[in-house]
Amino acid sequence: MSATLIGQPLARIDGRLKVTGRATFAAEFARPGLAYGALIQTAIANGRVANIDISAAKSAPGVIAILTRENAPRFKPYPDSLSKAGVPGESRVPLQDDEIHYAGQHLGVVVAESFEQATYAVSLVRMTYQTQPPVVTLDDERLQKNATFPEKFAGREELQVKRGDVDAGLATAAHKIDVVYSTPIENHNPIETYSTTGEWEAPDRVLIHECTRGIKQLQRVVANAFGLPQDNVRIICPFIGGAFGSKGFQWSHTLLAAAAAKLVQRPVKLTLTRPQMFDSAGQRARTEQRFSMGAGKDGKLVALRHATTTHSSPTHEYTESCGNMSRMLYSCPNVEVSHRLVRLNLTTPCPMRAPGETPGVFALECALDEMAHEVGIDPVEFRLRNYAEI
Template sequence: MTAAIGRPVDRVEGREKVTGAAGYAADTVIDGMVHAVLVQSTIAKGRVTAESMAAAAAAAEQAPGVLFVLTPLNCPPLHVLPVDMTWDLPLERRPPLSDLTVQHVGQHLALVVAGSLEEATHAASLMTFDYDTAPAQLTAADVLGAPAPADEKGGQIRYGSYQPDHFVKLDEEKLQDSRGPAEEPDGIRVASRFRTPINAHYPIELSATVAYWEADMLTVHDSTRWITGERRALAAYLGIAEDRVRILSPLVGGAFGSKSFLWMHVVLCAVAARAVARPVKLVLTRTQMFSSTGHRPRTEQQVALVADTDGALLSTEQHTITETSTVAHFCEPVGLTARFLYRSPRMSVSHTVARINAPTPCFMRGPGEAPGMFALEVAMDELAEATGTDPVALRLRNDSARDQPSGRAWSGKHFRECLLDGAERFGWSQRPAVPRSLRRDGIQVGWGMAAASYPGRRMPSGCRVVTTPDGQIRFAAATHEIGTGVRTVMAQIGADVTGMPLEAVIFESGDSLFPDAPYSGASQTTATVGSAVALAGRQWRQRLGTAVTSVSELRELLRAAPELCERLCFTVTSGGPDETGPLSQSFGAYFCEVEVDEEIGRASVTRWTAVLDCGRVLNPKLAANQVMGGITFGLGMALLEQVPYDARTGQLIGEYYLPTHADRPEFDISFIDVPDYGLDPVGVRGIGEIGICGVPAAIANAVYHATGKRLRDLPITLESLLEPFASEYTS
């Protein structure tokens, strides 16, 4: 039998997607379903008057087709989430519609339910409010420059700033870290400030929820990538047992982090469904997505590197100010990569989070690493120039054999091979060191590079196996198909471990009734759920007791011994990695070419070489596709993306620009493809996040090489490229 792992297998749901037959949350149709529309605040801070809320609700209730208007005046009391769900995760401490105060523009103030979407939309448009406004703090500078007001509602609403200790549940990933000498040593020093803006996830699929009750059982169809976590949080808000909630999310059309957690509109949809005793459908508008499902927060980073004359690092500092909302915690973990990526005798990393009057931020593809490696890798490019060292040689010189914070070895590391192979494939040796040396058809050309890195993670996961009399093996776990090919690679793992052909194996996901699995994020799903599938497959072969390699053989065996079907239906649980063993981290190297037309301020990425060390590659087609998507995501972050808003009011203005096919460079994607069995029995590390990490830095470094202009704020806009500047390289 031909092995399934390592083959460029097409996505098992691919045909359904390209023909429009694939079903997403918003495609759910249930008899008697009605529609809901959100009403949101237009101010950043203050209070809605009770009189205007009552009047607005009355106006909406009189509109044609309206069945129910949910407001803070009639919302049943919702429970506060347990502390362990809010103190280091972006889940809101204050239940929705629990008071009349406003903490940010776009805060949910009401939900209108009507027989049709048009009727609900019209009724919602009738709801206007009177506000008692209060001064808002819209930036970290506002918070850090003023005394912090007293917290409210027993800490559900908090002000001021703080310095969190670690990133989410990962105690070893310290957000405050000082090692080595207290004083910075003498040497060649580069120090700069870097800024990144608010970024929006902007997935293709809008967030959508369909909720309905059958007696005391709640079923929710939702576009989420953590169905087990959403089940727990939703049950907690509603004050019901978890086994009374079922979450269904068969396919997710993009997310990038925006669908990793329960958002407030889902809670309100469930409350409304119970009130009207009918299924309720709520689909956010594109504008509402900006204020309702998270974003990447702004960062301001101070980076200082000191090296000796040979380019060996003596000191590394990266200090970050970022932002969260007043009702939830989130820290963009910008400085984590600096703690280990390069050998440095002295290390100082810190994170300060300001609570501002803005929506709650959350994970976004490459959380921390994407903005953090932009600053670190641009600073490394500056240091290479200051020390007269080639950028690739500088990174090779400072490569660290072990994880510096813990002293633990890596389970597998091929960073040097990525750098050397990437340089060879790109033709880096032909790069002139002096900026503005390359020109093509009257346009400046630049070559830049940067490192890429992202943790290899794995968590416990369950997996169910059901074997049917017709010889089909169905694996299932409460994980998600978010467009990355999870169902495909899980079927490939299942086929190889059972010894059966790929067509005999199906992997099912997207149902909270399946065995528990963690959220689909942090590039852990293949390692996590794949380990459970591999364990289940091995046990399946043991329970079968004889070797079969075809569906017909299995079918005959089951026909002869029907009791086998029952024995071949079971559930297993796979644990996490060995906490005392080596650490797992993925590495890579990016090389890119840009063209900069200085007459019109346009920068275009024309060529991209990526070499990645992500463990075993299960499906080269899907792996390369993931990396291309991540690079394109990073291209948008570098050149286009920022949420436009009015700095005085916090209101959204303008448009959000994204890369299109016309912005796609010529790709050369390759993998080292060495299994990492220190993390999991499949030998894989995640690919989803590393694709964006280092991308904005490589582009910024290439823009510098093309123009001699060092730009340290993202995105690199037309205006910044046209702005006059003084440089020794200016012609």
């Protein structure tokens, strides 16, 4: 007996709740005695905080407390498995020093009786900085001596791959191209912005309402940071309003909400604004991809070199693995794939919908089109001639 799901109606369990507005998302949990947090962020991209003047903000209407590096808890570092090179997400806990690595970095939280009061009080905080020139573009000459060539993506896929002799293949190719493609930074920006509500049920027990795809991972992060048994950390997330990659990892607002709640001994809700989604919770990194490609008179590839330059933040290594499909999608005896990583004063990138493959295949297919034009055959026919047998 055989069965198929094609064409069969399936009940979507959460459908009725969502279309009737009865699905409760992270920002919609209203706990008794709830207070509201708003982020204090840096206005520079590189340097140090010399002084934070919170005197005016403290006396603003409705303000309960202000969390900064001066009164923040001494968080324990993220677990090694989550902070090692190449693993997505932030690798350093917040508010442990005065160093600034990118614009928008979180420097504290104002807690008030309402979101509007907290937001207004943030505008009264005054910063004094010791500034350094930021590095924000891939072609900055200061980057050249510090560029690295990571070996693996997230500890799995090889990032530096050679097969055959690309230089020899190019030397004998009847047709060649040498082209560069670039892709910009892309931000996830799901409909639901990040929101965390931290509530201490006991001195050693915390409840967190969070929009996350990684409940168990976040439980480990919070437990480790506050020195708690994992069973004493509850993460609740019944629904997610879009993620696209960014909600699977640890970001500083989660620990800040929990720390603020501990400071004021009340539940605290910290919800990111739409502008803060651009600098607080990952992004797809900018890429520059160079293809050197050669083909014979018969239209078959003889050499393919795909060299990617991309970026991470000064504090963590994450590589957009653009060359993964170039290793295997088309038949070619001589292939070289490389990834060069530079550190920019931008927030740490993270996976976003087909990480690496989206910008990488875009560039690869553009190069195939240009190679087909150089050879003088139809682009579809060119792909068929270079079809890779499995």
